[in-house]
Amino acid sequence: MIRSGHPWIYAEALVPPPEPLPAGAVVEVVDFSGRFLARGLWDPGSPIAVRVFTREPGEVLGEALVRGRFLAAAERRAGILADGVTDACRLVHGEADFLPGVVCDRYGGVAVLRFDGDAAASLRPWVVRAAGAVPGIGRVLDRPFSRTRRSRGPASRGTAADEAPGLVVVRENGLTFEVDLGRGHKTGMYLDQRDNRALVRSLAGGRRTLDLFCYVGGFTVAAAAGGAGPSLSIDISKPALAAARRNLGLNGLSADERELVPADVFAWLESSESRRRTWDLIVLDPPSLAPNRSSVRAAVGAYRRLNAAVFRLAAPRALVLSCSCSSHVDEAVFRKTVLAAASDAGRRVEVVESRGAAPDHPVVSSFPEGNYLKALLLRIV
């Protein structure tokens, strides 16, 4: 696995180091004959004990390497921002950009960082400096998601990220969204659904639209901008729905005939209320239902019931965009589950397209776990 480029080494695969090492220590992993395999960062508190940064024996794991990879990753995204209608995208996507555990999203001139685990968090000062060097970035924020805030030695002084977040307004394919950088999900919004929102916009014309788990209305706004008919958007979070309403307003889209309803989607789908109407376009984008390996079976059952309930609400020839962001439920299993759900609901569906995250969230061959977001576009036939 290591030789084929996989960036994670589990603790159970290693002979432990002779003495305890702190999180973020640079370690060399050797095979049983003592031959160099990889160099990475140590995390004693995680089942992933080593995050591999290089398999080149001579490559130093230092600030120059981190900065070089960070800036190269940001540069690869330049095309996404080049047309001037989008100013928010992921700049660094962890493992896929050879910076395991490091995520950086750009919201206009603000870079928002997230570190997955203590090993990656130890790179904070270097990453903050690299983010600040990206052309157009004026402010670097650090979402305090990691469990500890240990840093890489004295170098951390004076390089802390700006800690006071707030609201920014960003553009996505010409649409405007407010983003709460302090409290929003992920680093602020679901940038990974950008292209799928554009797809929904292109398909929405005249369609009565149901947006389930709508959050701050990404798909709702996209559908409205695409000329959708009446819409109903449901999320359990009232602050998210309030933001969805403001996002409609920011785009000059009337809230008339656009209902934003706070409810538990699972309960709503069970209720007679949901069966009063049918829809021509349905977006189903639930939170991850499988947080870990052991919950996969239960999650598959939940996806199946959820999708079946949704297919029952679809009008003839309706389009359904069914998403899963559970990395533990792979593409093949998800597709099978959704198709089984269609037959549970007594509907015949056609798979129009199978999609994933936008290309600023790339999937690389050495890290198949990165293929977390699946989006199936189906048509009732």
Ligand code: SAH
């Ligand atoms: N489609 C959105 C992202 C959805 S994220 C976008 O493109 O931006 C998942 C959403 O599900 C969150 O907003 C969360 O508040 C909501 N949620 C979680 N559990 C829920 C439940 N049981 N019922 C309704 N909404 C729920």
